[in-house]
Amino acid sequence: MAEFQHEQLVVRRGARSGLPIVVAVHSTVLGQAIGGCRLASYPDWRDGLADALRLSAAMSDKCALAGLPNGGGKTVVAVPPGAVDRRAVLHDVGDVIAGLGGAYATGPDVGTGPDDMAVIGERTAHVFCRPDGAGGSGDSSGHTAAGVLAALRVLCAERFGSADLSARSFAVLGLGRVGGRVLRLLADAGASLVAADVDDGKRGLAVAAGAAWVGPPECLAAEVDVLVPAALGGLLTARTVPRLRCAAIAGPANNQLDEPATAGLLHDRGILWAPDVIVSAGGIIHAVAVELRGESAARAAARVDGIAGTLAGVLRAARAADSTPAAAARARIQKILHRTA
Ligand code: PHE
Numbered sequence: 001m002a003e004f005q006h007e008q009l010v011v012r013r014g015a016r017s018g019l020p021i022v023v024a025v026h027s028t029v030l031g032q033a034i035g036g037c038r039l040a041s042y043p044d045w046r047d048g049l050a051d052a053l054r055l056s057a058a059m060s061d062k063c064a065l066a067g068l069p070n071g072g073g074k075t076v077v078a079v080p081p082g083a084v085d086r087r088a089v090l091h092d093v094g095d096v097i098a099g100l101g102g103a104y105a106t107g108p109d110v111g112t113g114p115d116d117m118a119v120i121g122e123r124t125a126h127v128f129c130r131p132d133g134a135g136g137s138g139d140s141s142g143h144t145a146a147g148v149l150a151a152l153r154v155l156c157a158e159r160f161g162s163a164d165l166s167a168r169s170f171a172v173l174g175l176g177r178v179g180g181r182v183l184r185l186l187a188d189a190g191a192s193l194v195a196a197d198v199d200d201g202k203r204g205l206a207v208a209a210g211a212a213w214v215g216p217p218e219c220l221a222a223e224v225d226v227l228v229p230a231a232l233g234g235l236l237t238a239r240t241v242p243r244l245r246c247a248a249i250a251g252p253a254n255n256q257l258d259e260p261a262t263a264g265l266l267h268d269r270g271i272l273w274a275p276d277v278i279v280s281a282g283g284i285i286h287a288v289a290v291e292l293r294g295e296s297a298a299r300a301a302a303r304v305d306g307i308a309g310t311l312a313g314v315l316r317a318a319r320a321a322d323s324t325p326a327a328a329a330r331a332r333i334q335k336i337l338h339r340t341a
Helices: 045-065 086-099 114-120 141-160 177-188 200-208 216-220 262-268 282-292 297-321 325-340
Strands: 008-013 020-025 037-040 071-078 169-173 192-196 226-229
Touching: 008 045, 008 086, 020 045, 020 086, 037 045, 037 114, 045 071, 045 282, 045 325, 071 086, 086 114, 141 177, 141 226, 141 282, 141 297, 169 177, 169 216, 177 192, 177 200, 177 226, 192 200, 192 216, 262 325, 282 297, 297 325
Parallel strands: 037 071, 169 192, 169 226
Antiparallel strands: 008 020, 020 071
């Protein structure tokens, strides 16, 4: 039987929406648990519940590695196909978070943005990234994308001996709020690009960035230097890893590995994988710097750039021990948690 490793798990039927509102608080050992609110479609609401458990645990790792005084949590609402009363769902989410009395604060994630945070904020103060005008630090996706670029430079330096992105080719899988920005930044840096999204409407974005537009399976298996997973999790599995033709992987998608052992499969194929919990931390680093620490935009941006140093340290440790970067990251997390214990 799998061990229950979370501090609390709340599942409550929303009074307004009737939908199951899931909030998983993985850990408050380092401080208030933080993690985004995901509104997505799942085959079954229990799949959303399982996702919340996984994603909240990953947020604890993300916060620890980013040096934040926070633990991990996540909100997931499995939205049924068709029209949903968004305000009702968001108010239901806000009520559940308010009921946690500050143990957890939310923010944007897949399917939500700053305007949604403002609506949640009508029910609870424990919410990051409301629009600038509504007392928050605004859209976090640009900061997440900036962190991804910092990570990609480090990854390229480690794998190819140069941090120069213009010499490299990238396949960006997923052109949502973060992936679309990463593509744009890579285009500005002069990189060669392939891109895909399940939504054909994103094609124009790819073409505007000078990227070759392909289907998601072709993007996954593209012959490029670096694969950039920027969509949903669980992309890297025992089935997909043998199909990869890249030399390295780094992207903002959360939970890229379907299970920890997949890191070993990548390592065996000589594919250097940058742990997603390090690469994707820019948004949360920025939000905490501005909203909790009251720091300037410049100071917050410098903290986001700190992702480069964190990733370089983990990749160096992995190389020295001939271990996977995932194992090196895990060792570092243990050390950080130990220091607190
Ligand atoms: N979606 C963000 C992540 O996965 C969560 C977040 C961003 C939370 C910004 C708060 C503020 O890291």
